[in-house]
Amino acid sequence: xxxxxxxxxxxxxxxxxxxxxxxxxxxxxxxxxxxxxxxxxxxxxxxxxxxxxxxxxxxxxxxxxxxxxxxxxxxxxxxxxxxxxxxxxxxxxxxxxxxxxxxxxxxxxxxxxxxxxxxxxxxxxxxxxxxxxxxxxxxxxxxxxxxxxxxxxxxxxxxxxxxxxxxxxxxxxxxxxxxxxxxxxxxxxxxxxxxxxxxxxxxxxxxxxxxxxxxxxxxxxxxxxxxxxxxxxxxxxxxxxxxxxxxxxxxxxxxxxxxxxxxxxxxxxxxxxxxxxxxxxxxxxxxxxxxxxxxxxxxxxxxxxxxxxxxxxxxxxxxxxxxxxxxxxxxxxxxxxxxxxxxxxxxxxxxxxxxxxxxxxxxxxxxxxxxxxxxxxxxxxxxxxxxxxxxxxxxxxxxxxxxxxxxxxxxxxxxxxxxxxxxxxxxxxxxxxxxxxxxxxxxxxxxxxxxxxxxxxxxxxxxxxxxxxxxxxxxxxxxxxxxxxxxxxxxxxxxxxxxxxxxxxxxxxxxxxxxxxxxxxx
Numbered sequence: 001x002x003x004x005x006x007x008x009x010x011x012x013x014x015x016x017x018x019x020x021x022x023x024x025x026x027x028x029x030x031x032x033x034x035x036x037x038x039x040x041x042x043x044x045x046x047x048x049x050x051x052x053x054x055x056x057x058x059x060x061x062x063x064x065x066x067x068x069x070x071x072x073x074x075x076x077x078x079x080x081x082x083x084x085x086x087x088x089x090x091x092x093x094x095x096x097x098x099x100x101x102x103x104x105x106x107x108x109x110x111x112x113x114x115x116x117x118x119x120x121x122x123x124x125x126x127x128x129x130x131x132x133x134x135x136x137x138x139x140x141x142x143x144x145x146x147x148x149x150x151x152x153x154x155x156x157x158x159x160x161x162x163x164x165x166x167x168x169x170x171x172x173x174x175x176x177x178x179x180x181x182x183x184x185x186x187x188x189x190x191x192x193x194x195x196x197x198x199x200x201x202x203x204x205x206x207x208x209x210x211x212x213x214x215x216x217x218x219x220x221x222x223x224x225x226x227x228x229x230x231x232x233x234x235x236x237x238x239x240x241x242x243x244x245x246x247x248x249x250x251x252x253x254x255x256x257x258x259x260x261x262x263x264x265x266x267x268x269x270x271x272x273x274x275x276x277x278x279x280x281x282x283x284x285x286x287x288x289x290x291x292x293x294x295x296x297x298x299x300x301x302x303x304x305x306x307x308x309x310x311x312x313x314x315x316x317x318x319x320x321x322x323x324x325x326x327x328x329x330x331x332x333x334x335x336x337x338x339x340x341x342x343x344x345x346x347x348x349x350x351x352x353x354x355x356x357x358x359x360x361x362x363x364x365x366x367x368x369x370x371x372x373x374x375x376x377x378x379x380x381x382x383x384x385x386x387x388x389x390x391x392x393x394x395x396x397x398x399x400x401x402x403x404x405x406x407x408x409x410x411x412x413x414x415x416x417x418x419x420x421x422x423x424x425x426x427x428x429x430x431x432x433x434x435x436x437x438x439x440x441x442x443x444x445x446x447x448x449x450x451x452x453x454x455x456x457x458x459x460x461x462x463x464x465x466x467x468x469x470x471x472x473x474x475x476x477x478x479x480x481x482x483x484x485x486x487x488x489x490x491x492x493x494x495x496x497x498x499x500x501x502x503x504x505x506x507x508x509x510x511x512x513x514x515x516x517x518x519x520x521x522x
Contacts, residue, residue, distance in 0.1 A: 052368050053368070054363070054367070054368040054369055054370045055367055055368070055369045055370070055387065055388075055391045055394065055395060056370055056386035056387065057369060057370060057371040057372065057382045057383060057384075057386075057387070057395065058370055058371065058372055058383060058386070059244075059339070059383035059384065059385040059386050060221065060241070060243070060244035060245065060383075060385060060386070062112075062243070062250070063506065064370050064386070065250065065386070066243040066244065066250040066386070067243060067244055067245065067247045067250075067385045067386050068247065068385075068386055068388065069243070069247050069248060069249055069250065069288065069292070070247045070248075070291075070292060070295055072291050072292075072295050073247065073248055073249060073288045073289075073291050073292050073295075074288075075291075076287045076288050076290075076291035077249065077284040077285070077287065077288040079287075080283050080284045080286075080287040080288070081283075081284050083283075085283055087271050087283065087286075088271075090283060090286060090287075091108055091109070091266055091286065094107075094108070094109060094286055094287075094290050095107055095108055095262070095263075095266075097290060097294075098254070098256065098290065098293065101293050101294065101297045102224050102226055102228065102256060102293070102297075103226045103227055103228065104228060104231055104256045104257060105257065105258055105259040105262070106256070106257070106258070106259040106262040106263065107254055107255065107256040107257075107262060108254070108255050108262055108265060108266045108269075109242070109252055109253070109254060109281055109285060109286045109289040109290065110239075110252070110253040110254065110255055110265075110269065110279070110281055111251055111252065111253065111269075111270075111279040111280060111281045111285070112241065112242070112243070112251055112252065112253040112279075113156075113218065113220035113239045113240055113241040113242075113253040113254075114156055114159040114220075114253075115159070115253060115269070115276065115279040115281075116239035116240070116253045116254065116255040116265075117156060117159035117160050117188075117216070117218060117239055118159050118160070118162045118163065118269075118275070118276055118279060119255060119265035119266070119268050119269045119276050119279070120186070120216045120237045120239065120255055120261070120265050121146065121159075121160050121162070121163045121165060121185070121186055121188075121216070122136055122163045122265065122268035122274070122275050122276060123261050123262075123264035123265040123267075123268055124143075124185045124186035124213075124214050124216070124261065125139065125142055125143055125144075125163055125164075125165065125185045125186070126142065126163075126264075126268065127264050128263065128264040128267045128268075130274075133267065133268055133272075133274040133275065134273075134274065136163050136164060136268075136274070136275040137162070137163050137164030137275065138164065139163075139164045139165065142185075143165075143182070143183055143184060143185035144164065144165055144166060144183055144185065145165060145166050145167075145168050145179075145181070145183045145184050145185060146160055146165045146166070146167050146168065146184070146185060146186045146187070146188050147167075147168050147170055147176065147179050147180065147184055147186075147187045147188070147213075148160075148167050148168070148169055148170070148187070148188045148189070148482075149169075149170055149171070149176070149189060149193070149194075149197040149198075149199065150169050150170065150171040150197070151190070151193040151194075151196045151197045152188065152189050152190035152193045152194070152197070152218075153167075153169060153190075153481070153482030153483075154190055154193075154482045154483065155482060155483035156218060156220070156482075157481050157482035157483070158481075158483075160186075160188055161481075162275070163275055165185060165186075167188075167481065167482075168184075171198070172198050172199075173198055173199045173203070176199050176204070176207070177207060180207060180208075180211050180213065184211065184213045185213070186213060186214055186215070186216055187204055187208050187213055187214070187215045187216070188215075188216050188217075188218065189201065189204065189215065189216070189217050189218070189235070190217075190218050191217050191218060191219035191222055191229075191230060191238075192219075192221070192222070194217070201215070201217070201230065201233045201234060201235060202233050202234055204234075205233065205234025205235055205236075206234065208234075208236070209234070214236040214237060214258070214261055215234065215235045215236050215237070216235070216236065216237040216238070216239070217230040217235045217237070217238040217239070218238075218239055219238050219239060219240055220239065220240060220241040220244070220253070221241060221244055221245070221338075222240065222338070223240075223245060223246070223296075223338050224238075224240050224246075224254065224256065224293075224296075226297075228256065231256065231257055235257065236257050236258045236261055237255060237256070237257035237258065237261055237262070237265075238255075238256050238257055239253060239254065239255050239256075240253060240254040240256070241253050242254060242285075242289045242292060244385070245338050245339065245385060246292050246293070246296055247292060247385070248288055248289045248291075248292030248293070249284070249285045249288040249289055249292075251281075251285060252281060252285040252286075252288065252289040252292075253289075254289065254293075269281075305339075306339070306340060309339065309340060309384040310330060310340060312384060312387070312392035313328070313330050313340070313342040313382070313384075313392075315392055315393065315396055316328070316342065316382070316392055316395055316396040316399070317330075317342070318396075319396035319397065319399075319400050320344065320396060320399050320400045320403060322400065323346075323351065323400060323403045323404045324350050325346050325347035325349070325350030325351050326344070326345070326346045326347075326351060326403055327345055327346070328342055328343065328344050328345070329342065329343045329345075330342045330343075331343060331381075339383065339384060339385060340384075341381045341382060341383050341384075342381065342382045343379055343380070343381050343382075344379060344380055344381070344382065344399070345378060345379035346378050346379070346403060347378070348378045348409065348410065349408070349409040350408060350409070351378070351403050351406045352406050352407035352408060352409045352410040353378075353402075353403070353406040353407075353410075354375070354376050354377065354378065355373045355374055355375050355376070355377045355378060355379060355380050356373070356374050356375055356376065358371075358373040358380070358399075358402055358403070359371050359372075359373030359374050359380070361402045362398065362399070362402065365398060365402070366398075367394050367398060369395060369398060369399075382395075415448040415466060415467075415468040415469075416468050416469035417448075417469070418445070418447075418448060418467045418469070419467075419469045419470040419493070420467070420470055420493040420494060420495060421445070422443050422445060422450065422467060422472065422493055422498070423443055423444055423445055424442075424443060424516055424517070425440060425441070425442050425443075425516070425517045426440065426441045426442075426443065426498065426514040426515065426516055426517060427439075427440055427514065427515050427517055428440065428441055428512055428513070428514045429512065429513050429514070430502060430510050430511070430512045431510055431511045431512070432504075432508075432510045433508060433510070437456070437457060438457075439454065439455060439456045439457070440454075440455040440517075441453070441454055441455075441463065441474070441514065442454075442455070443463075445467065448466050448467055448468065449464070449465075449466060450463070450464065450465040450466060450467055450472070450474060451463065451464050452464075454476035454478060454487065456478055456485075458480065459478035459479065459480045459485060460478060461476050461477045461478035461479055461484070461485075462476065462477065463475070463476040464476075465489070467493065470492050470493050470494070471490075471491075471492060471493075472489070472490070472491055472492070472493045472498060472500070473488075473489070473490050474487075474488070474489040474490075475487070475488050475489070476489075485504070485505075486504070486505050487502055487503070487504060488502060488503040489501075489502045489512060490502075491512065495516075496515060496516040497513065497514065497515055497516070498512075498513065498514040499511075499512065499513040499514070500512060
């Protein structure tokens, strides 16, 4: 069956008809999908082990599988798997081809953009000196600092810190120039944050050149356009994600820039026995990533893709705005996002669900849908890159169903009077899946509201929550380096004890218990 024929058939199938026929896998088997996608019994390799795939409205989130790689990429990876090659010889030729395609001195394929940041930092610290490379992350006698503007700090600072360096945060031009020293190994900048700072890339790069300090730009979610917007302004290195908009292998990335540094980064990475040995990129990912770049540079029609996505948005909007109080708005590409998004919003008096409740119903229903619908608000955005042809129809029908069945407004939540006075200092024991920790909570109350401070082992942050009878709910946010740790405590309180479960976001869940500290102990 042709692709156009498949789309026409899918358009005729309602979501209910599809699942009466045996589920999502069966739907794709009806469309003539590859046997690797759906078997005759309606099962696929995921459902056979009890994992439920989903329609992905979150686009490029790694934890949700990232974007779907292009057919040409899959074909290249399959072909590459049939031939042994020497990876040094392969990357030499791939580097030449990337330089030709992207107008840079050199390039390598890495195991994602985070790996590119690790290898780039190692290259700036140790170069290609094997003795120094083997010494990492012990930096005795080596340059051990990376300067980073305050606006560039983010959770991926961790990748830069892997070789052992300390990040020196600067908030002004004066601080930046004062921080440059003989200990500075590299200057790191987040591409999307560069324009928000008080010092521009050109000045950073000029100062770096004078001090013989390379400049690395993290452009993970951006597109490697020609001429490169960072290398052309003086940066020495720039890293990109391969499994996002480029739709290369999900576990691939790119490091581009100065030939000597990129070559050194390759030597600091797998298959060489250096700090980056664990961050392996195989011949399949290398050739898949190169193919993705060739498609992007030579064949890809970005405007046609935009028009397709906007037609999907148009259909979804037409269906869900039939529900009173629901409205949509398509927003053009902005910031690091190279694609338009659609915001879905609703009047809570007419659709009595929070975004979190909508997201929960989408995740637990059929078809299963993962989205950005989360939190206490009444809107979320849809991002298109990971959606397959035809899925927008199922999204429209399912979303309309969830919104239409919602209660008409929600009565205000009434909390019971506190059964326990939780004011004071509490010692908290947290039992993680692996290991344990002791923290402190310093709590105050105003009726049912709780405010205070959460003091962890090395981080400290504000806390807020409620008490409903003996039921407590607390949420804290603890800043550390370029990111924040979020703790959500829920449980029961007694006169001198509390206990329950705590969510630590992407790091899972744990059990917690707390004992009130006497004044002398506090």
